[in-house]
Each structure stands twice: as structure tokens, then as C-alpha cells.
Amino acid sequence: xxxxxxxxxxxxxxxxxxxxxxxxxxxxxxxxxxxxxxxxxxxxxxxxxxxxxxxxxxxxxxxxxxxxxxxxxxxxxxxxxxxxxxxxxxxxxxxxxxxxxxxxxxxxxxxxxxxxxxxxxxxxxxxxxxxxxxxxxxxxxxxxxxxxxxxxxxxxxxxxxxxxxxxxxxxxxxxxxxxxxxxxxxxxxxxxxxxxxxxxxxxxxxxxxxxxxxxxxxxxxxxxxxxxxxxxxxxxxxxxxxxxxxx
Amino acid sequence: xxxxxxxxxxxxxxxxxxxxxxxxxxxxxxxxxxxxxxxxxxxxxxxxxxxxxxxxxxxxxxxxxxxxxxxxxxxxxxxxxxxxxxxxxxxxxxxxxxxxxxxxxxxxxxxxxxxxxxxxxxxxxxxxxxxxxxxxxxxxxxxxxxxxxxxxxxxxxxxxxxxxxxxxxxxxxxxxxxxxxxxxxxxxxxxxxxxxxxxxxxxxxxxxxxxxxxxxxxxxxxxxxxxxxxxxxxxxxxxxxxxxxxxxxxxxxxxxxxxxxxxxxxxxxxxxxxxxxxxxxxxxxxxxxxxxxxxxxxxxxxxxxxxxxxxxxxxxxxxxxxxxxxxxxxxxxxxxxxxxxxxxxxxxxxxxxxxxxxxxxxxxxxxxxxxxxxxxxxxxxxxxxxxxxxxxxxxxxxxxxxxxxxxxxxxxx
Numbered sequence: 001x002x003x004x005x006x007x008x009x010x011x012x013x014x015x016x017x018x019x020x021x022x023x024x025x026x027x028x029x030x031x032x033x034x035x036x037x038x039x040x041x042x043x044x045x046x047x048x049x050x051x052x053x054x055x056x057x058x059x060x061x062x063x064x065x066x067x068x069x070x071x072x073x074x075x076x077x078x079x080x081x082x083x084x085x086x087x088x089x090x091x092x093x094x095x096x097x098x099x100x101x102x103x104x105x106x107x108x109x110x111x112x113x114x115x116x117x118x119x120x121x122x123x124x125x126x127x128x129x130x131x132x133x134x135x136x137x138x139x140x141x142x143x144x145x146x147x148x149x150x151x152x153x154x155x156x157x158x159x160x161x162x163x164x165x166x167x168x169x170x171x172x173x174x175x176x177x178x179x180x181x182x183x184x185x186x187x188x189x190x191x192x193x194x195x196x197x198x199x200x201x202x203x204x205x206x207x208x209x210x211x212x213x214x215x216x217x218x219x220x221x222x223x224x225x226x227x228x229x230x231x232x233x234x235x236x237x238x239x240x241x242x243x244x245x246x247x
Numbered sequence: 248x249x250x251x252x253x254x255x256x257x258x259x260x261x262x263x264x265x266x267x268x269x270x271x272x273x274x275x276x277x278x279x280x281x282x283x284x285x286x287x288x289x290x291x292x293x294x295x296x297x298x299x300x301x302x303x304x305x306x307x308x309x310x311x312x313x314x315x316x317x318x319x320x321x322x323x324x325x326x327x328x329x330x331x332x333x334x335x336x337x338x339x340x341x342x343x344x345x346x347x348x349x350x351x352x353x354x355x356x357x358x359x360x361x362x363x364x365x366x367x368x369x370x371x372x373x374x375x376x377x378x379x380x381x382x383x384x385x386x387x388x389x390x391x392x393x394x395x396x397x398x399x400x401x402x403x404x405x406x407x408x409x410x411x412x413x414x415x416x417x418x419x420x421x422x423x424x425x426x427x428x429x430x431x432x433x434x435x436x437x438x439x440x441x442x443x444x445x446x447x448x449x450x451x452x453x454x455x456x457x458x459x460x461x462x463x464x465x466x467x468x469x470x471x472x473x474x475x476x477x478x479x480x481x482x483x484x485x486x487x488x489x490x491x492x493x494x495x496x497x498x499x500x501x502x503x504x505x506x507x508x509x510x511x512x513x514x515x516x517x518x519x520x521x522x523x524x525x526x527x528x529x530x531x532x533x534x535x536x537x538x539x540x541x542x543x544x545x546x547x548x549x550x551x552x553x554x555x556x557x558x559x560x561x562x563x564x565x566x567x568x569x570x571x572x573x574x575x576x577x578x579x580x581x582x583x584x585x586x587x588x589x590x591x592x593x594x595x596x597x598x599x600x601x602x603x604x605x606x607x608x609x610x611x612x613x614x615x616x617x618x619x620x621x622x623x624x625x626x627x628x629x630x631x632x633x634x635x636x637x638x639x640x641x642x643x644x645x646x647x648x649x650x651x652x653x654x655x656x657x658x659x660x
Contacts, residue, residue: 040564042569071569073562073569073571074538074540074562079571079590081590081619083403085409096403096409098621100588100621124588124621233564233565233567233569234564234565235565
């Protein structure tokens with residue numbers, strides 16, 4: 001009983017956490033948000049992706065697994081690298097599809113002003129333009145997010161726009177979502193979002209400050225989910241907690 | 248309470264009396280901490296000290312510990328000038344008053360106060376002129392290190408496997424016999440190798456780096472290195488490096504030139520080609536202290552005779568360095584050239600404090616470095632390395648970085 005209580009206290013001893021999307025960049029479930037992880041946050045993880053979600057890769061016939069690394073390289077810049085591999089592959093191919101992504105935050109969130117982030121995902125391919133593309137997860141977008149604390153809980157709202165630049169564009173036109181972190185456990189978020197094609201629901205949570213997990217339902221039908229491990233290279237969170245204690 | 252005890256201990260340990268008597272004690276304390284090439288002298292209350300760190304993984308922690316010891320065992324009005332050495336060659340100097348350092352470490356002054364009284368720079372000349380005449384205590388000469396370097400490669404080149412993996416253990420004997428010198432003799436023991444495209448023949452026990460390196464310092468200061476022997480990327484030959492930091496230590500330039508030939512270990516023996524490949528490069532860099540961010544651009548001629556350039560953006564998160572790069576090489580027969588990009592990382596290897604070096608020490612490397620090469624280009628746009636521990640943290644003595652980290656880690660023990 002004491003152990004269970006101790007574990008619970010450890011879990012609760014974390015302030016709110018930024019979420020990360022299916023492919024490893026900071027965001028809600030599928031859509032990107034303008035939240036940005038704390039400077040120096042590095043995480044690696046993997047997601048199971050339902051076949052219905054990735055009709056551009058593998059023709060929507062196979063589920064996929066993606067793994068990724070993400071780093072808040074500067075307080076206003078995030079870089080991400082990931083690879084996706086089709087599962088239950090019908091071909092004798094086990095190659096992976098790689099992607100590099102960058103996100104820049106020109107405007108930080110203030111009391112009445114939302115944060116704004118400009119992002120480009122899966123931006124490079126070595127395949128010539130006249131051939132079939134292998135940029136299955138590319139997108140370029142601008143997104144705004146505002147988080148509103150209410151009595152210890154927190155509501156978030158995100159609105160973004162994806163432009164048609166690549167041959168495949170993961171986010172086209174308007175997308176957006178809402179999130180809610182309950183006051184009794186702020187590292188958890190309930191999320192509903194529209195990704196430009198369908199509506200997704202899901203939940204994410206951070207455990208013990210390092211272990212992140214989420215599960216989502218695409219289009220109210222297909223299940224996907226993943227886990228990641230977070231490392232804080234600048235250890236700012238620890239320092240901030242210490243400073244807060246001293247105050 | 249802990250803080251009060253720490254301050255009390257530091258104050259009690261500040262001896263009074265005559266400064267000359269304390270030099271010997273100070274020397275003893277630095278030796279017992281595990282530092283090497285220790286020289287201590289003083290003129291009135293100015294204490295000139297040099298030391299070399301081969302015990303702490305991170306130079307910043309070594310410097311911090313050395314300053315703690317010196318501040319505790321020198322008179323309270325001492326002004327410290329501490330020269331940090333590498334192979335008995337001065338790299339940087341740290342200047343601070345003993346009492347300011349004690350107050351800083353015991354949390355009784357703010358960062359902006361210590362900021363003005365703590366200085367780290369390349370200006371070692373005047374202090375080193377006084378110190379170099381002395382015979383050092385605990386010389387770094389003829390102390391053998393057996394360092395077990397792990398080597399890990401991943402490649403995604405075939406349809407049959409997601410990743411081909413190669414893992415080797417490469418122990419190296421590292422020893423210095425005279426000032427500035429380092430002899431490295433490494434053997435590679437393959438542990439696991441399923442690489443079919445590149446590295447199929449890497450299943451044999453084979454030599455790695457067999458290199459004689461001479462480090463030197465020219466006026467300026469210009470830091471130089473000459474290396475002779477068997478390098479990596481199947482090269483042997485001679486390599487020459489110079490690095491010049493400007494008076495404003497944010498900026499630096501460097502050059503590198505080498506003449507190498509093919510060198511590979513096969514079933515029939517060691518195959519060596521003619522020494523006829525000229526490689527060279529020039530580089531320029533800028534360090535942004537606010538983020539510990541380093542920009543570096545370089546251009547030159549690579550091992551395959553291709554010409555090209557590379558731009559690196561590296562950030563130092565304390566002891567961990569992570570960076571991004573983009574490069575481009577041109578060959579006569581490839582009109583469009585070869586673009587490439589990727590990332591690199593240098594991560595610390597535990598523990599933070601190593602065993603003291605006596606005659607012989609078995610050790611792990613201080614850092615593990617790894618580079619991801621997006622275009623899977625293993626031939627073009629590449630230089631060889633001349634030592635197994637070439638990375639972006641271990642030999643980095645930028646005064647701005649050192650000072651930033653000293654200020655950030657005031658509670659580091």
C-alpha cells in the first residue's frame with residue numbers, strides 16, 4: 001500500500017507535459033501543435049500505426065511501426081528524425097522510410113498571446129521529381145496553440161493550416177484540436193482533434209517524468225499508440241523545481 | 248545546514264601563515280586528488296599553478312575540483328592563476344580570487360558577481376613562463392592506459408534486413424613518453440558483424456589506430472598536432488593540424504593537411520598502398536556562448552580525391568554534444584555533386600571520475616561519439632581520423648564554454 005502511494009506521489013509530482021504526435025514531433029495526437037518541449041529535451045520512442053492511417057505508404061494494406069528521435073535543439077527550434085517500416089509486409093522488402101523534420105517557434109506563448117510554430121516534416125528526398133515520391137509524411141504548416149489554466153486544470157486549443165507544397169501532404173488546409181489536462185494529474189491530456197481528414201480522440205500521459213505513452217482512435221475507428229522515453233539534457237526541470245522550492 | 252558546514256569547512260581549511268609554506272601542501276593535495284603535471288609557485292599572494300586532468304571525465308569538473316582544492320589550501324587573499332594542461336602543453340588559464348571562488352561554491356555570492364572576478368582565457372603565456380621552469384609533480388610520462396573503445400555501426404542498405412550491425416571492442420594502449428607526445432596502439436576485436444554491403448571482411452582481429460602523435464604550441468597561441476601512423480578509413484600516413492583561436496575566443500580558424508596511402512589488413516597480410524593521396528581542409532568557426540552553440544564551416548579535399556565543404560551546427564548540452572550537419576562534395580565524373588546531411592552526438596560514458604593513474608590503468612573511454620550519415624555515403628566527403636577519441640567534447644577547451652559551465656554547475660561535486 002505504501003509502495004502504491006509512493007508511486008502515485010511520484011507520478012503526481014510532475015507538472016504538465018507537452019504532448020507528442022504519432023510520428024514523434026510535438027503535437028496532439030496526429031496534428032502538430034505550437035507547444036514546444038523544454039530546451040534540451042531529447043526523446044526517443046516508437047508508435048504502432050494502423051494501416052488505415054497510412055494509405056500513401058504501402059497502399060493502406062499494412063500496419064506500420066515508426067520510431068523516432070526528437071530534440072529541442074534550441075528553445076525555439078526542434079529537430080526530429082524518424083523511420084517507418086511496414087509490418088506484415090507482402091513484399092520481400094524490409095527497407096524503412098526515413099524522415100527529417102524541423103519546427104521553429106517565432107512567437108512564444110504569453111498571457112494573452114498564443115504560441116506560433118512553423119514546421120516542415122519529411123522535407124527531403126533523394127528521388128527525382130519525375131519519379132514516384134517516397135515522402136509519405138511530408139507537410140509544411142503554421143500552427144497556433146493557447147493553453148488556459150483553470151483552477152489547477154488546463155485547457156488547450158490549437159488551430160493550424162497546412163499548405164500544398166509536397167507531392168504528399170500530411171496536413172492540408174485547416175486542422176485543429178482541443179486538449180484538457182485534469183488538475184488531479186496534469187501530466188495527462190485528453191485530446192480531440194480534426195486533422196484535415198477525420199476526427200481523432202485520444203489520451204496521453206507522462207509517468208515518472210520520463211516515460212510517455214499515448215493511445216488514440218483514428219476517425220473514431222482505428223486504434224494506434226506508442227511510447228517514448230524523455231531525457232532532459234539541460235536538466236532545467238530539476239533546477240526550476242529547486243528554485244521554486246527555495247522561493 | 249549542509250551549506251553552513253561546507254562554508255565552515257572551507258573557511259577552517261584556509262590556512263594563515265606564510266604563503267611559501269603552503270605551496271608544498273597545495274601540491275600534495277593536488278597530487279592526492281589524482282591530477283598530473285602539477286606545478287605550484289607564488290609571488291606574494293599570486294599563486295601560479297598548472298595541472299593536467301586525467302582523472303575526471305569532464306574538464307569542467309576537473310577545473311572546478313582543482314579550484315576547490317587550491318582555494319582551500321592557499322591563503323584567503325590569494326589570487327589564483329590556474330593553467331590547465333594537455334600532454335603538458337598549456338591550453339587555458341583560469342584566474343580567480345580564492346575567497347571569491349569559495350563564496351561562489353558555497354552559494355554566498357551571485358553568478359553576476361563571480362562573473363566579473365572569474366576569467367577563463369587562452370592567455371597562458373605569462374603564467375606558463377613562470378611555471379614551466381619547474382619540475383612537475385606526478386608527470387604524465389610513461390603512464391599506460393588500456394582503454395576499451397566500443398565501435399558500433401548500423402547501416403540500412405539491403406532489402407533483406409532492416410539494419411546491418413557491426414559491433415567491435417577495440418582496446419588501445421595510450422601512453423606518453425615525452426612532452427606533447429601520445430602513442431596509441433589499438434587492436435579491433437569483432438564481436439558481431441552481419442554487414443554484407445560494407446564491412447563484410449571485418450570479421451578478423453585487426454589493428455586499429457597505430458599512431459604517434461606530437462602536440463605542440465606555437466606563439467599566438469596556435470595549437471598544433473602532427474600524427475604519423477595507421478589511421479582509420481584504411482589510411483596510413485602523416486597528418487598535420489593547426490588551430491588558431493582569435494583574441495575574441497568566439498572565433499577560430501583551423502587547417503589540416505595529410506599525405507596518406509591505402510592500408511588494409513587482409514587474410515594474406517597487411518596491404519599497404521603508395522603514400523600519394525593529399526588531403527587538406529580549412530575551417531572557420533564561431534561559438535555562441537548564450538546557447539553553447541558552435542557554427543563551423545570547412546572546405547577541402549577529401550580522401551577519395553573529391554572536393555567539398557561541410558557546415559556543422561553543434562550544441563553542447565553540458566557534457567553531451569549534439570549537432571546537425573550538411574555537406575557537399577564534387578567529383579569530376581559526377582556533374583551534380585553529392586549532397587549529404589545528418590547528425591552527430593557525443594555522449595558521456597560513466598563513471599565521471601576514473602581511477603588514478605599509476606603505472607598502468609584499465610579504463611573506458613570518456614565519451615562515445617556517433618555520426619548519422621543520411622545519404623549512406625561511406626567513401627566521398629570523408630576524412631580519416633588520427634585518434635580513437637576524436638570527438639566534440641573531450642578536447643574542447645573553449646574558455647567561453649568552460650566559464651559558462653563553471654557558472655552553471657556551481658554545486659557540482
